[in-house]
Amino acid sequence: MKKLKKDTRIFVYENTHGRKYGVNFYRTVMGVKTRLHQQGFDNSADAIDWANRSERELHLRNGVARNVTVLEYYKQWLRRNESYWSPDTYHNYVQKFESYILPKFGNAKLRDINRENFQNYILELETVKRSAGRVGYSSKTISIIKGYLSTMLNDAVYSGVIPSNKLRNLRVKEGIGIRNSAISKEKYIYAIKTAQRVLSPMALASFYLSLVALRHAEILGMQPKNIFSDHVHVEIARTHWKPEGGPTKTPAAVRDVPISSKTYQLLQEAVKYSRQVYLDADKQFTSDSFIFVNKDATPWNYTRLNHIFDEISEGMGQRVGVYATGDIYVDDKDNHRVVIRHDGHVLYKLVAGKTQGNSNQVKVIKNIMGDVTGAEVSNSDGSKVIVDRTISDGVARVQSVNAAGKQTDDSIIPEHKRVIITNNAHIFPHMMRHAFATFSIPGADDPVDVMKIMGHTDMRMTRFYDNGTKDGQSKIISMMDKLAE
Numbered sequence: 001m002k003k004l005k006k007d008t009r010i011f012v013y014e015n016t017h018g019r020k021y022g023v024n025f026y027r028t029v030m031g032v033k034t035r036l037h038q039q040g041f042d043n044s045a046d047a048i049d050w051a052n053r054s055e056r057e058l059h060l061r062n063g064v065a066r067n068v069t070v071l072e073y074y075k076q077w078l079r080r081n082e083s084y085w086s087p088d089t090y091h092n093y094v095q096k097f098e099s100y101i102l103p104k105f106g107n108a109k110l111r112d113i114n115r116e117n118f119q120n121y122i123l124e125l126e127t128v129k130r131s132a133g134r135v136g137y138s139s140k141t142i143s144i145i146k147g148y149l150s151t152m153l154n155d156a157v158y159s160g161v162i163p164s165n166k167l168r169n170l171r172v173k174e175g176i177g178i179r180n181s182a183i184s185k186e187k188y189i190y191a192i193k194t195a196q197r198v199l200s201p202m203a204l205a206s207f208y209l210s211l212v213a214l215r216h217a218e219i220l221g222m223q224p225k226n227i228f229s230d231h232v233h234v235e236i237a238r239t240h241w242k243p244e245g246g247p248t249k250t251p252a253a254v255r256d257v258p259i260s261s262k263t264y265q266l267l268q269e270a271v272k273y274s275r276q277v278y279l280d281a282d283k284q285f286t287s288d289s290f291i292f293v294n295k296d297a298t299p300w301n302y303t304r305l306n307h308i309f310d311e312i313s314e315g316m317g318q319r320v321g322v323y324a325t326g327d328i329y330v331d332d333k334d335n336h337r338v339v340i341r342h343d344g345h346v347l348y349k350l351v352a353g354k355t356q357g358n359s360n361q362v363k364v365i366k367n368i369m370g371d372v373t374g375a376e377v378s379n380s381d382g383s384k385v386i387v388d389r390t391i392s393d394g395v396a397r398v399q400s401v402n403a404a405g406k407q408t409d410d411s412i413i414p415e416h417k418r419v420i421i422t423n424n425a426h427i428f429p430h431m432m433r434h435a436f437a438t439f440s441i442p443g444a445d446d447p448v449d450v451m452k453i454m455g456h457t458d459m460r461m462t463r464f465y466d467n468g469t470k471d472g473q474s475k476i477i478s479m480m481d482k483l484a485e
Contacts, residue, residue, distance in 0.1 A: 004044060007051070008025070009023055009024070010023060010044055020039065020042070021039070022037075022039030022040070022041065023038045023047050023050055025051070034058055036054045036058065038050055056068070069106065069109055069110065070108050071106040071107065074097055077155055077156075078090075078094070087239075087241035088242065091240070096145060097148065105117075110153070111161075111163075113153065113166060114166040115166055115170050118170065119170070122146075126142075139172055139174050143172045146167060146172055150167045150168065153165040153168075183427070183435045185439060187425060188435045188439070194312050194315040197315065197335075198312065199312070202269075205291075205292075206219050206292055206305060206308060207308060207432075208263045208267075209263070209267075211263075212263065213436040213437070213453055213454045213455075215248075215429075215430075215433065215455075216302070217237035217248075217249075218234050220237075220300055220304075220305065221236035221238040221290065222290070223236065223287065223288055223289060227268075229264050230258060230264070231257055231258045231259055234253060243301065243302070248455070249455070250455065255452060255453070255455050258453070277297050281295075281296055312425070312427060313424050313426055313427050314421050316424075317421040317423040317425060318422050320385060320419065320421075320422055321418055322395045322419075323418070326372070327341045327342055328340040330375070330377040330385055330387065332377055332385075333383070334379060344364050344366065346362050362375060362376070362377055363378075365388075367390075373388065373390050374390070383400065384401050385398060385399070385400055386398070386400075391412065394412040395412075395413040395418050396412075396413045397412055397413075398410075398422050400422045409422045436453075436454065
């Protein structure tokens with residue numbers, strides 16, 4: 001056995017297979033002497049590569065790698081914590097790091113992450129263009145991104161890799177970007193009326209559970225045995241990473257939630273439909289079966305509920321498109337499809353779910369040569385949609401104006417889509433949960449009743465107020481039910 005002159009960590013030896021290379025050396029890190037040993041390499045390059053990686057990982061584990069990058073430490077940190085975190089926690093970290101943090105800071109040295117470069121990143125997040133014409137992320141989203149990175153930096157400090165977490169006292173100001181969870185009372189009521197109009201009974205039942213503040217995963221985990229005439233019992237959550245069902249987010253989330261007679265009726269219909277689906281699929285339907293299922297009796301996946309809310313969002317807006325022929329069509333708020341042909345003729349296309357409109361609501365816009373360049377379609381509530389085809393960077397420009405004359409949306413129909421949803425509400429399950437808290441707390445006899453319905457674990461609020469009452473919780477549901485009428 002002979003050491004290599006170019007790297008004394010590597011040795012050469014002979015066996016029945018010929019010349020082989022091995023690694024053997026010691027390193028003392030944080031007062032602990034560790035032997036790094038491996039053999040059986042076919043060439044010195046592989047042996048040196050293994051030695052370098054092993055030494056680096058040793059430093060990572062013991063905290064003295066001055067030049068370690070964010071990506072390198074992230075991988076080691078993730079492996080170390082995977083067995084301790086729940087599947088949802090693990091995948092939440094992966095999603096946030098791989099979507100937001102690593103693309104920006106992955107190649108940066110861990111010790112170089114500071115307030116200045118992260119503050120610059122916040123400015124980028126405030127103004128980044130997103131899908132469906134949205135601009136910027138909310139304060140909450142930015143705070144989560146900062147919090148996840150800060151958690152890893154704290155671990156690096158504890159391990160001795162970096163001297164301090166320079167993001168520790170960085171505060172993300174309120175009001176940045178779009179406040180995705182905020183919803184007005186008018187928008188909330190309109191969402192309910194739209195859901196009643198566009199959703200199937202099964203989908204509508206899932207939507208109504210969101211109105212009583214059930215979390216996304218709690219809705220998907222609903223079973224017949226947990227449905228009662230005046231309440232639902234929440235004890236199972238079906239998440240993206242635990243589709244078979246598991247415990248709720250916190251122990252406090254195991255709770256009884258009062259429901260209205262309308263919600264109970266919808267859930268009865270959902271159970272009846274599910275039973276038939278299971279029967280058609282030659283599967284047994286029991287009290288432990290999930291009620292929100294596909295046509296093959298498989299439970300909805302995690303994104304199915306999002307698609308339902310997308311359907312409501314689109315129903316709350318107005319679909320506007322331009323055909324390849326140049327014809328324009330607008331679905332107004334009164335369930336009409338209005339078509340303005342390229343020759344200026346107005347007609348009402350018969351589309352499933354659409355009724356005939358009134359020609360008085362349409363104004364055809366022409367240029368000096370008499371060519372159709374756009375249209376103005378009015379709604380019965382006084383709002384209107386204006387379509388302009390004279391732009392150069394897309395198919396058409398679409399503006400929405402409310403009854404007071406204020407512009408509420410201004411979008412471009414892109415060449416590759418030829419259709420948009422103007423005033424897309426972008427509602428989602430958590431928005432309804434947020435709405436429940438927003439609208440119920442002011443009218444609640446005791447805010448703790450709201451906290452119990454939502455399954456919160458804020459002990460400061462619990463200590464500040466007395467325990468809520470069952471009567472108080474039922475009153476809140478009754479109040480919210482009247483709001484939805």
